[in-house]
Amino acid sequence: ASGTVAIAPNGNPEIHAEEFEVLSECPLKEENGYPFTPKQSHPPDYVREYPHLRSRIDYMAAVFRLRHRTLTAIHNIWTKMTFSITPILTPNDCEGAGETFKVQPDNEALLKEMKRPENPLEESYFDKKVFLSVSGQLHLEAMSYGLGNTYTISPAFRAENCKSPLHLSEFHMFEAEMGFVDDLEQLTSFVEKLVKETTNVVLERNSEDLALCHKKFGDRSFDWIDKSWVSLSYEEAAKILQNHKDKFTTILKDDEGFSKEQEMFLVQHCNSPVFLIEWPEKIKPFYMKQSSNDSTKVAAMDLLMPDVGELVGGSLRENNYEILKSKIPAGLEWYLELRKFGGFPTGGFGLGIERYIQLLTGVKNIRDVIPFPRYPHGLSKSYT
Amino acid sequence: ASGTVAIAPNGNPEIHAEEFEVLSECPLKEENGYPFTPKQSHPPDYVREYPHLRSRIDYMAAVFRLRHRTLTAIHNIWTKMTFSITPILTPNDCEGAGETFKVQPDNEALLKEMKRPENPLEESYFDKKVFLSVSGQLHLEAMSYGLGNTYTISPAFRAENCKSPLHLSEFHMFEAEMGFVDDLEQLTSFVEKLVKETTNVVLERNSEDLALCHKKFGDRSFDWIDKSWVSLSYEEAAKILQNHKDKFTTILKDDEGFSKEQEMFLVQHCNSPVFLIEWPEKIKPFYMKQSSNDSTKVAAMDLLMPDVGELVGGSLRENNYEILKSKIPAGLEWYLELRKFGGFPTGGFGLGIERYIQLLTGVKNIRDVIPFPRYPHGLSKSYT
Numbered sequence: 001a002s003g004t005v006a007i008a009p010n011g012n013p014e015i016h017a018e019e020f021e022v023l024s025e026c027p028l029k030e031e032n033g034y035p036f037t038p039k040q041s042h043p044p045d046y047v048r049e050y051p052h053l054r055s056r057i058d059y060m061a062a063v064f065r066l067r068h069r070t071l072t073a074i075h076n077i078w079t080k081m082t083f084s085i086t087p088i089l090t091p092n093d094c095e096g097a098g099e100t101f102k103v104q105p106d107n108e109a110l111l112k113e114m115k116r117p118e119n120p121l122e123e124s125y126f127d128k129k130v131f132l133s134v135s136g137q138l139h140l141e142a143m144s145y146g147l148g149n150t151y152t153i154s155p156a157f158r159a160e161n162c163k164s165p166l167h168l169s170e171f172h173m174f175e176a177e178m179g180f181v182d183d184l185e186q187l188t189s190f191v192e193k194l195v196k197e198t199t200n201v202v203l204e205r206n207s208e209d210l211a212l213c214h215k216k217f218g219d220r221s222f223d224w225i226d227k228s229w230v231s232l233s234y235e236e237a238a239k240i241l242q243n244h245k246d247k248f249t250t251i252l253k254d255d256e257g258f259s260k261e262q263e264m265f266l267v268q269h270c271n272s273p274v275f276l277i278e279w280p281e282k283i284k285p286f287y288m289k290q291s292s293n294d295s296t297k298v299a300a301m302d303l304l305m306p307d308v309g310e311l312v313g314g315s316l317r318e319n320n321y322e323i324l325k326s327k328i329p330a331g332l333e334w335y336l337e338l339r340k341f342g343g344f345p346t347g348g349f350g351l352g353i354e355r356y357i358q359l360l361t362g363v364k365n366i367r368d369v370i371p372f373p374r375y376p377h378g379l380s381k382s383y384t
Numbered sequence: 385a386s387g388t389v390a391i392a393p394n395g396n397p398e399i400h401a402e403e404f405e406v407l408s409e410c411p412l413k414e415e416n417g418y419p420f421t422p423k424q425s426h427p428p429d430y431v432r433e434y435p436h437l438r439s440r441i442d443y444m445a446a447v448f449r450l451r452h453r454t455l456t457a458i459h460n461i462w463t464k465m466t467f468s469i470t471p472i473l474t475p476n477d478c479e480g481a482g483e484t485f486k487v488q489p490d491n492e493a494l495l496k497e498m499k500r501p502e503n504p505l506e507e508s509y510f511d512k513k514v515f516l517s518v519s520g521q522l523h524l525e526a527m528s529y530g531l532g533n534t535y536t537i538s539p540a541f542r543a544e545n546c547k548s549p550l551h552l553s554e555f556h557m558f559e560a561e562m563g564f565v566d567d568l569e570q571l572t573s574f575v576e577k578l579v580k581e582t583t584n585v586v587l588e589r590n591s592e593d594l595a596l597c598h599k600k601f602g603d604r605s606f607d608w609i610d611k612s613w614v615s616l617s618y619e620e621a622a623k624i625l626q627n628h629k630d631k632f633t634t635i636l637k638d639d640e641g642f643s644k645e646q647e648m649f650l651v652q653h654c655n656s657p658v659f660l661i662e663w664p665e666k667i668k669p670f671y672m673k674q675s676s677n678d679s680t681k682v683a684a685m686d687l688l689m690p691d692v693g694e695l696v697g698g699s700l701r702e703n704n705y706e707i708l709k710s711k712i713p714a715g716l717e718w719y720l721e722l723r724k725f726g727g728f729p730t731g732g733f734g735l736g737i738e739r740y741i742q743l744l745t746g747v748k749n750i751r752d753v754i755p756f757p758r759y760p761h762g763l764s765k766s767y768t
Binding site for chain 2: 106133157172335340345
């Protein structure tokens with residue numbers, strides 16, 4: 001194969017082939033079932049029916065390259081933190097919300113062979129009931145006492161019957177745990193820096209991929225990169241919402257968290273990403289640190305972003321042994337021991353990778369920012 | 385807290401504290417159950433009983449920092465390849481060897497609520513039986529047609545009842561797929577470069593961690609970095625073994641692969657890492673490319689390393705549609721379609737991350753190169 005490079009009338013480069021070789025043919029749709037037509041722009045929900053072929057679609061390949069850039073940018077920016085592996089298989093059902101997947105060998109003969117008298121058959125393999133991890137946080141905290149600041153980028157799983165375009169059954173989180181953190185402001189400023197710097201790398205390195213996505217999914221503003229982001233206590237946010245309750249349709253309930261609509265209103269009202277801090281203790285998990293001046297509050301923070309709402313959730317971790325002991329769920333005695341044998345104040349957070357790619361690209365449905373999406377009834381047609 | 389930095393009599397720096405603050409106490413073992421004694425070197429199998437605490441042990445933290453360096457080195461060296469996510473949940477039981485874990489929601493009410501008449505109860509959630517991935521390869525191949533050279537670093541799972549110090553139920557693989565590859569030598573030279581360059585980065589950046597490991601687990605030679613590595617066809621290797629069958633105890637069988645002992649002999653005999661290429665078709669998976677000059681062989685390669693044996697396995701992929709069609713397992717029609725709709729010759733491989741860390745560090749048991757190891761009966765004592 002040979003040819004010359006020339007400039008086309010529209011100013012773009014093109015190749016004038018003198019000869020070429022066909023490595024592999026792809027006859028059109030009618031003849032052999034190829035689902036896509038050249039030069040036709042297929043909508044995402046049609047393309048999604050063919051997960052094994054959709055990386056050949058220009059805007060899907062652009063989304064997947066932006067995923068790549070995001071993940072490598074995170075690794076390259078946080079070179080002073082140690083990357084840790086957290087397990088997918090775990091005997092901890094975490095917050096016990098019944099949203100876990102359980103796991104066992106697909107081999108009854110093996111289970112029988114391995115069975116010990118004290119265990120039920122389905123627990124033969126590990127000698128415990130085993131679940132897919134819903135978060136690497138607790139294990140990551142254990143690592144942070146040996147490694148200092150540490151992070152993981154790991155799949156996580158939720159067995160919810162949720163049809164929302166913002167949820168997946170298998171998704172990915174960047175999770176970080178940091179030592180010598182005893183003030184929420186250390187966490188929020190770290191997260192603000194993380195999101196801004198990562199976005200700057202992506203904007204600089206993959207501008208063509210972003211332009212292609214914005215052409216397909218609608219324009220985006222990244223003016224939040226140049227702003228200082230707003231922090232609101234949960235109480236302050238509730239007051240703002242109370243004063244503007246005619247602006248949204250969902251009902252504002254005391255101490256029950258905010259609806260997606262209310263979150264979006266706060267972001268719009270503040271004209272900035274918003275850190276919601278100092279949450280009511282009763283709606284947050286057991287490991288969050290009691291606020292020093294109000295035992296009904298915990299030092300938690302959620303980051304709300306334009307377009308996607310909650311992107312990050314985190315907190316200081318309860319390091320008072322007695323307080324933690326009074327709240328620890330059964331089976332997590334090992335986590336309590338982390339505070340028993342020496343340590344330092346820690347804090348951390350999780351950022352949803354898919355949610356972040358939606359923020360970058362404008363992709364409406366989270367199923368289209370991951371190559372092989374897993375969601376309820378999601379394999380009814382596909383074997384991929 | 386304040387103090388001055390000084391040089392100790394042995395030449396090492398030390399801090400002379402003038403005052404200090406105790407953030408958190410850790411009384412000794414007898415008093416409150418801390419399992420480790422300062423300045424005593426506990427053996428790995430004792431330390432392994434406390435996975436949530438063992439990152440506090442110096443040599444374990446060194447192993448985990450070496451893991452971090454390995455993974456970030458891979459991301460930084462292969463910047464021209466695109467990082468892809470491959471799914472953990474999959475309806476494909478891959479090679480159908482019955483070594484898979486099956487997955488379902490731990491919530492029978494949810495399964496009943498979601499059940500469709502055509503599906504059994506345990507398949508209600510996804511409408512298919514779902515397994516944990518044993519390899520990301522097939523999905524990664526699908527991505528390579530859209531993204532070009534692509535790789536993933538992902539957990540993989542095997543439900544084997546295997547007590548070997550070289551196997552885990554949950555482990556990690558670096559897997560890569562490359563386009564326009566039609567010669568095994570392209571793959572072997574890529575793998576040789578990958579292993580050498582990654583190791584050079586680790587040796588340069590984490591020499592103290594390596595020294596600590598080698599002091600604990602025994603010295604290692606890395607003289608293979610400066611050698612050109614040997615390639616042997618399966619037939620050549622079988623002949624060498626036949627000529628030296630008095631040097632090992634396992635029996636040499638025709639076309640059934642080699643034992644660990646035989647692999648180690650080949651490495652020793654060649655005084656080099658060994659690529660075993662051109663394998664008998666019948667002992668390799670369906671997706672490997674038939675050799676052009678012998679239809680009973682496939683263009684496969686295994687890399688055997690000193691100390692650990694097989695580190696990498698890979699092949700050219702069968703891109704002849706008719707040959708692949710004759711071998712494709714049921715349920716993998718989507719994989720066959722990758723060859724139907726245009727493409728290019730591809731090849732790829734997988735490298736076991738834990739095996740590689742064993743190669744670097746000399747850690748004998750693979751359970752000690754991963755923070756929270758998962759293996760048969762491995763949770764009998766631990767809830768971590």
